[in-house]
Amino acid sequence: MKLRLRLWSALFVVVACSPKADGESASDTQTSTETAGSTSGASDGSVSVGHSQTSANPSEPVTTTAGQTVTTASPTTFVTEGSATDGDPSDTLPGTVSTVTTEVISTSIGPDSFSTGFTTGGFCNDVPGQPQNAPCTDASGCGCESGKCFVVPAIGGFCGECLGDGDCPDGGCTAPNPVAGVGAVCNLGKAGDGCESDAACNDPTSQDCSPVLEVPGIITVATCGECKTDADCPAQAPHCTPDYDIGDFTGQMKCKAPDSVPNNGGCDFDGTGDQACASGFCGEASVMNLLKLGICGQCNSDADCPVGQQCTDPAVDLDLGALIGSVCM
Structure with missing residues (x-):
């Protein structure tokens, strides 16, 4: 499961120099201000990131609305029309050419936080250079040595080798194991x-x-297995059945023969699980x-128990990585 959203905003700075009039020296301080981002969309959840500069020197640091002070990079040339006059309203002085710098800022939205980072390696929501399996929150991967932070909504993220199959050539x-705190890894496409x-x-x-394990809207663990449905299974083993590995938060779909799965084994409660269970009961x-x-x-x-006994609910022990089937007590 991959949950990344990147918002890109550009900062533009325009410095206009006031030219001097005939016989006079220009000493006016030049001021330019610009805000990047959506202003009309601020009420609908859009994000705006901006800065202002009140200096004639474009190399001076710029203070952003996020509270960080940076020196911009990547020179960009702008031409601005002059508007000063020397007393004659019809006499507009020539425009000036100013070289200023801009820098792109990326924004990342994690499960519980918002952060802004600079593409040149500035601010990051996480400590940079973290190893495999380290906790992370910035979906850009800026805090991971691998550059990959697999974020599981409502649970958190882990530094890993991949975010999807496209990152794994072989x-x-x-997917990560949020129970054990293990990050995502590339594999060879073998069973399971x-x-x-x-x-x-x-x-x-x-x-x-x-899919073998699924928390709707949070994480789906899919693996290479023998089947997707009963239709993919042979006649001698007609039941497509989950074989869970709770300790590693994974498993595999396998074709099982009728009445072959023992108590405390996995079964398809939405399908033909009762028929796959040796007891005839898939809870x-x-x-x-x-x-x-x-x-x-x-x-x-x-009703399935002897008179005077009650049927307990099946359960999962995450600490032991065990499945516990129902019993009559």
Whole structure:
């Protein structure tokens, strides 16, 4: 899952020099001010970044509205029309040519913060040069040694090797493990490796890139597996079933034979999970009402238990990386 938004704003500085009149020396202080960004869109969530300069010397530092003082770069020449007169309103003096400097500023919006950074390596929302797996918040990757910060909304980001399959020439991109605090890594497209599409899967036995864990709107973990649906499975193993690896926050879709998945094993609670479970019961476990998984257990309701016993809910132990199927108690 990739969550990056970059807003680009340009700062323009125009310095107009007042020429001297006949027989007189010009000593007026020149002032120029300009704001970059949207002014009419300020009320609809748009962002404006600007600066002002009150100096005749374009090399002096410029103070931005974000509070940083920088010396601009990349000279740009502007021609400004003169408007001073020597007493005769019809006598407009010639325009002047001034060389000033500008610099592009990038803005990044992370899950919980807003930051502005300079393309030449100035301000960054994170400490620069952080290693693999280090926490990060700036989606531009400016704080990561790899230049890649994989941000998981509402959870945070981690420095890693990739943001998607396009960053990995030999396979796909394995998503971060927010439980263990491990950043994204490139893989070879083998069975169980992370992916965005079938093109990243190189194992002939696992050519289907399919979601195995999903928190809607936050993160989807897809891996190279044997199937996407039951239709992809052979007759002897007709049930496309999730084989979870909770400790590594991943897994793989596999074709399973009827009645073959033991209790505490993964199953498809939205599909034919009951038929894949040896017990005949595939229950739905929920982690903080966000992550939902199917787990084979002893029952799906009290009616499935002996008289006087109740059916417990299936659960997931993130600390132990274990699935816990329902039991009659």
